[in-house]
Amino acid sequence: MRADVVGAGPAGLYTAYRLADAGISVSVYDQATRVGNKVCSGLLSSNTVKRFGLKRVARHSVDGARIHAGSEQILVRRRNVAYVFDRAELDGYLYDLALSSGANVFLGKRIGRVPKGDIIVGADGAGSFIRSACFKSNVRTVLGAIAYVRGTFDRYVDVYLDPKLAPEFFAWLIPRGEDEAEIGLALPPRMSASLLPRLSAFARKLGFNSYVLQGVRPIVVSPPLLRVVRGNCAIVGDAAAHVKATTGGGISYGLRAADVLSTAIVHGGLDQYQRWHRSWALPRLYVHYAARKWLNHVDAEHVLRVLRERGFEYSLSKSGDMDDPLFLFSPRYLGLISQIVSPFAYIRHKSPQNHLL
Ligand SMILES: Cc1cc2nc3c(=O)[nH]c(=O)nc-3n(C[C@H](O)[C@H](O)[C@H](O)COP(=O)(O)OP(=O)(O)OC[C@H]3O[C@@H](n4cnc5c(N)ncnc54)[C@H](O)[C@@H]3O)c2cc1C
Numbered sequence: 001m002r003a004d005v006v007g008a009g010p011a012g013l014y015t016a017y018r019l020a021d022a023g024i025s026v027s028v029y030d031q032a033t034r035v036g037n038k039v040c041s042g043l044l045s046s047n048t049v050k051r052f053g054l055k056r057v058a059r060h061s062v063d064g065a066r067i068h069a070g071s072e073q074i075l076v077r078r079r080n081v082a083y084v085f086d087r088a089e090l091d092g093y094l095y096d097l098a099l100s101s102g103a104n105v106f107l108g109k110r111i112g113r114v115p116k117g118d119i120i121v122g123a124d125g126a127g128s129f130i131r132s133a134c135f136k137s138n139v140r141t142v143l144g145a146i147a148y149v150r151g152t153f154d155r156y157v158d159v160y161l162d163p164k165l166a167p168e169f170f171a172w173l174i175p176r177g178e179d180e181a182e183i184g185l186a187l188p189p190r191m192s193a194s195l196l197p198r199l200s201a202f203a204r205k206l207g208f209n210s211y212v213l214q215g216v217r218p219i220v221v222s223p224p225l226l227r228v229v230r231g232n233c234a235i236v237g238d239a240a241a242h243v244k245a246t247t248g249g250g251i252s253y254g255l256r257a258a259d260v261l262s263t264a265i266v267h268g269g270l271d272q273y274q275r276w277h278r279s280w281a282l283p284r285l286y287v288h289y290a291a292r293k294w295l296n297h298v299d300a301e302h303v304l305r306v307l308r309e310r311g312f313e314y315s316l317s318k319s320g321d322m323d324d325p326l327f328l329f330s331p332r333y334l335g336l337i338s339q340i341v342s343p344f345a346y347i348r349h350k351s352p353q354n355h356l357l
Pocket residue numbers: 006007008009010011012029030031032038039040041042043044109110111112123124125126127128129144145146184216217218219236237238239243248249250251252254
């Protein structure tokens with residue numbers, strides 16, 4: 001059997017590694033001439049890092065997140081809850097794994113026709129050619145921009161929910177070490193012209209006079225796709241919208257999907273991958289998407305106030321899971337969720353002086 005994988009990001013490289021390791025002849029094609037040259041924050045939960053044995057390539061660890069909206073703030077903390085990766089190092093590590101297990105990786109090779117292998121894997125990212133050609137479907141994205149800043153930083157990620165600054169998403173600061181951090185924000189594509197001016201205003205507002213722009217790239221924030229298998233073709237990672245629409249994080253679900261997909265191929269049935277997508281991925285992706293839609297309309301300052309007053313910071317610090325939103329459906333959280341989802345939380349209270357822009 002011969003498998004052709006289009007895309008040498010984490011999803012494609014991990015699929016190729018697992019397939020080659022099981023003795024399947026696999027070729028990976030990527031239009032880029034080097035791996036990991038991607039605009040990405042590289043934040044992964046400690047669960048994902050453990051599951052895929054990635055700790056040796058982690059750059060830095062973080063102990064939680066401060067979420068800001070207007071004058072409200074909540075702090076969710078847990079030691080080493082997540083790790084920050086440099087994408088060149090993470091993808092480079094997965095590339096070495098794929099090569100050492102016997103996969104052929106062809107860089108600088110753009111695929112414009114569906115390859116002829118027995119199995120075709122579309123791991124070609126948000127704008128996937130394989131998805132368009134084999135599934136005729138599309139995914140929705142926002143445009144993210146990131147920049148590096150110097151200073152002194154603690155080990156918390158800052159998330160800014162501010163509809164004036166970043167409608168339909170958020171702005172963030174992620175420490176990459178004690179003296180360097182990444183700032184970023186994302187906007188819907190119709191507002192792309194104001195992305196960099198807003199990033200610059202955000203930097204100034206946080207007190208940074210200079211920053212080093214890393215670039216702009218789409219983040220998948222999409223309703224989930226129902227099908228990820230058609231005939232001998234499967235899509236995985238961003239190509240399959242395996243991304244948490246709440247945060248835009250796609251590496252964790254992409255690696256999980258690659259894991260299941262490669263097992264399905266080795267055991268001769270892509271159906272197994274489609275079944276996993278329906279039973280494991282779809283419920284989680286729907287919850288992330290519904291939460292994203294809700295967050296886009298809700299008065300976040302009011303919601304944070306309710307969460308703080310009800311002791312949510314403590315519960316979330318103790319038992320939250322940044323990858324799996326289904327923990328919210330446990331009895332511990334259902335009462336709280338019903339309160340913050342109540343109609344009064346939808347009324348925006350006007351407090352523009354508290355917003356960053
Ligand atoms: C600003 C920003 C911040 C982010 N932060 C995080 C984060 O903190 N944590 C997280 O988990 N995720 C984050 N993400 C999302 C993350 O980057 C993606 O989910 C992840 O890269 C998806 O991996 P992938 O392997 O599916 O696709 P990609 O990494 O996009 O790889 C796809 C590959 O396919 C190649 N390709 C495309 N078309 C073709 C073609 N026709 N022929 C050949 N090759 C092709 C591309 O060159 C690319 O290398 C962020 C994204 C952005 C934009």
